[in-house]
Amino acid sequence: MIQGTTSDAGKSTVVAALCRLLARRGVSVAPFKPQNMALNSAVTVDGGEIGRSTALQAEACGIAAHSDMNPVLLKPQSDTGAQVILRGRVAAVLEAGAYQDYKKRAREAVMDAWQALTSRHDLVIVEGAGSPAEINLRAHDIANMGFAEAVDCPVWLVADIDRGGVFAHLVGTLALLSVSEQRRVSGLLINRFRGDIRLLQNGLDWLTQRTRKPVLGVLPYLQGLLLDAEDSLSDVAVPAREGSVRVVVPVLPRISNHTDLDALRLHPQVELILVGPDQPVPPADLIILPGSKSTRADLAWLRAQGWPAVLQRHLRYGGRVLGICGGFQMLGDTIADPEGLEGPPGESPGLGLLRLHTRMVPGKQLRQVQGVFASVAVDENTGVEGYEIHNGVSSGPALARPLLHLQDAASLRPDGALSDDRQIAGTYVHGLFDHPDACTALLRWAGLTDATPVDYRTHRNTQLDRLADMLETHLDPAALTRLCEGRA
Numbered sequence: 001m002i003q004g005t006t007s008d009a010g011k012s013t014v015v016a017a018l019c020r021l022l023a024r025r026g027v028s029v030a031p032f033k034p035q036n037m038a039l040n041s042a043v044t045v046d047g048g049e050i051g052r053s054t055a056l057q058a059e060a061c062g063i064a065a066h067s068d069m070n071p072v073l074l075k076p077q078s079d080t081g082a083q084v085i086l087r088g089r090v091a092a093v094l095e096a097g098a099y100q101d102y103k104k105r106a107r108e109a110v111m112d113a114w115q116a117l118t119s120r121h122d123l124v125i126v127e128g129a130g131s132p133a134e135i136n137l138r139a140h141d142i143a144n145m146g147f148a149e150a151v152d153c154p155v156w157l158v159a160d161i162d163r164g165g166v167f168a169h170l171v172g173t174l175a176l177l178s179v180s181e182q183r184r185v186s187g188l189l190i191n192r193f194r195g196d197i198r199l200l201q202n203g204l205d206w207l208t209q210r211t212r213k214p215v216l217g218v219l220p221y222l223q224g225l226l227l228d229a230e231d232s233l234s235d236v237a238v239p240a241r242e243g244s245v246r247v248v249v250p251v252l253p254r255i256s257n258h259t260d261l262d263a264l265r266l267h268p269q270v271e272l273i274l275v276g277p278d279q280p281v282p283p284a285d286l287i288i289l290p291g292s293k294s295t296r297a298d299l300a301w302l303r304a305q306g307w308p309a310v311l312q313r314h315l316r317y318g319g320r321v322l323g324i325c326g327g328f329q330m331l332g333d334t335i336a337d338p339e340g341l342e343g344p345p346g347e348s349p350g351l352g353l354l355r356l357h358t359r360m361v362p363g364k365q366l367r368q369v370q371g372v373f374a375s376v377a378v379d380e381n382t383g384v385e386g387y388e389i390h391n392g393v394s395s396g397p398a399l400a401r402p403l404l405h406l407q408d409a410a411s412l413r414p415d416g417a418l419s420d421d422r423q424i425a426g427t428y429v430h431g432l433f434d435h436p437d438a439c440t441a442l443l444r445w446a447g448l449t450d451a452t453p454v455d456y457r458t459h460r461n462t463q464l465d466r467l468a469d470m471l472e473t474h475l476d477p478a479a480l481t482r483l484c485e486g487r488a
Contacts, residue, residue: 001148002189003128005159005169010191010219012053013227014158015127017467018483019060024468027484028122031057034110035072035129035143037082039256039293040228043366043387048088049073052259054127056228060464071113072106072142074099077254077294077342087113090364093341103140110142114151123486126153133176145181154186157213162192162221167207174211187216187479194221217475226266227463228259245448246271248284250307252298252326256291257389260324263433263456269448277301281310286320286446289327291430295360295392296337296348299330308351320446321353321424328416328426329392332356341391353424354417356396365390369429371406374414377422378403379441386431394428403427 002018004011015031022029033054042055048067055065067088074082077093084092084099086109094102118124130137132144140146148155159169174182188207193200197218204215247264251274264270275281287310292298302308311321323331329350336347337360350358370385384404402414403425416427425445433439436453443451472480 001126001128001153001155003132003144003148003155003157005131005133005157005173006163007130009158009160009169010189011127011158012057013225013467014156014189014191014219014471015125016053016057016060016227016464017471018125019057020464020468021471021480022123022125022484023061025484029061030063030117030121030124031061031069031127032114032117032124033070033127033129034114034147035074035106036070037074037076037129039075039254040259041073041075041257041389043368043389044069044088046088047366049085049364049366049389050088052228052257056460056464057125057127059460060468066117068113068117071109075256075293078297083293088366100140103142107140107142110147111150123483128155131173132181133173135176145177145184148184149180153184155184156187156189156216157185158189158191160191161218162194166190167203170207171210174213185213187476188213189216190218192221193218214476214479216479217471219470219474222466222470225463225466226262227460228262244269244271245285245443245446245451246273246283247286247288247446248273248275248281249288249290250281250302250305251276252290252292253301254293254298256293257325257430258290260290260430260433261288263439263454266456266459267439267443267452267454269450269452270443277305281307283317284314284319285448286322287311287314289321289323289330291324291389292326292330294342295326295329295358296335296346297343298326299335299348299350302330302351311351311353315353315423319423322442322446323424323426324432325388325390325428325430326392328428329358329394331417331424331426332358332394332396332398334358335392336360354396354398354419354426356394356398356417358392358394360391361393362391365428369406369415371404371412371415373438373441374402374405375418375422377418378425378445379437382437382441383435384429384432384438385435386429388428389430390428404429 002011036051038051040052041049044067045064050070054070058065071087073085076082081095129143159166264272331354332350335358341360365388368387372381398417401418403416403418405412418425434456436455440451
């Protein structure tokens with residue numbers, strides 16, 4: 001099990017690197033994250049929903065993502081409440097205090113998934129969540145040491161030296177663990193190191209003497225590493241390039257599946273600008289309204305930030321607008337949530353840019369999809385692939401001109417909408433930009449006539465191999481041998 005001294009210490013990338021490295025050596029390996037809190041999710045082969053980073057780790061293993069790999073997924077809907085997903089299915093919507101009482105059921109889901117996964121693979125690499133030293137969360141813990149103790153799993157502890165205080169992070173974390181938990185930590189990893197390793201050696205010697213734990217590796221900082229994020233969204237704009245198309249995205253308070261934007265970050269002809277609260281909105285060729293976990297609340301935020309006027313001005317000057325999932329719903333006339341699935345029950349007026357109405361209904365739509373663009377405006381019959389994760393069902397005259405035709409059994413079904421003037425489009429499908437042909441088609445629609453195809457999936461696998469190569473170079477070879485033999 002890989003645990004971290006802090007959030008974003010590098011647990012996800014270390015697990016992904018280990019998974020790819022072990023898979024390349026012929027080990028039947030799978031990732032496992034007992035509990036995750038994230039708004040980036042993926043649809044699994046068994047029709048469930050798990051955290052996006054765990055799905056990436058499954059890809060590193062060369063296997064299909066399965067709901068057993070992340071049995072508890074918490075998707076925040078407010079500062080104090082979250083949707084609880086157990087083994088891929090929505091189980092409850094709970095406030096933080098109520099979830100503490102719910103942990104017994106969550107633990108059962110974790111242990112059942114663990115038994116199922118370990119029965120199918122020789123080795124499972126587990127990822128912790130946050131830090132094992134969060135004193136207020138240690139009771140009935142299922143995310144870190146509570147799980148490791150329950151299944152008798154050895155732990156490697158990773159810390160990020162780039163943010164400073166790495167020795168304090170490691171020593172302090174160990175000091176806050178129980179004696180049995182301290183013994184369970186069989187090695188330390190220092191992540192994101194820049195510089196001459198010789199200047200760190202006396203610190204490593206001190207750390208080994210102080211903790212009586214071996215430092216299994218000092219992993220270098222990898223420049224330009226771009227992989228599916230667990231939840232964080234960088235606010236750094238992609239620099240403008242000559243002949244580029246400018247894409248502007250509002251950073252919604254509950255933005256979800258913002259991995260839709262990763263292929264645009266990578267594209268050499270795209271300038272991607274993320275606009276946060278109270279920031280000016282620059283001129284754009286394309287504005288993307290992204291997915292949201294609380295669509296009506298995020299729509300209210302857009303109004304408060306003045307985005308309706310921005311969109312109207314943008315359209316008057318010939319700009320394009322694309323809504324994805326929750327962003328698609330916002331483009332319509334109304335959004336109704338009578339049962340309070342995403343927040344307080346009620347109905348909100350939409351942006352009125354597409355003639356459609358959305359109603360939130362129980363029973364989340366979870367499926368991987370493929371199909372083609374339905375209109376010559378966006379390269380008709382160009383292939384698309386992606387996934388759907390949504391509660392809303394939309395209806396209205398705008399749907400008579402769909403954006404996509406998706407394969408459904410032996411027939412095609414329409415998805416999304418394209419406005420009569422072809423400036424506004426919406427879809428329920430996530431991941432469209434990951435496919436090079438679909439990405440090129442959408443960028444051409446946005447005004448980039450000579451768009452260069454970029455294959456984000458190939459890039460993702462190249463980055464996973466890069467991680468594995470780095471680990472093979474900088475991880476203690478004896479530790480890696482023990483791991484391959486199941487003796488971490």
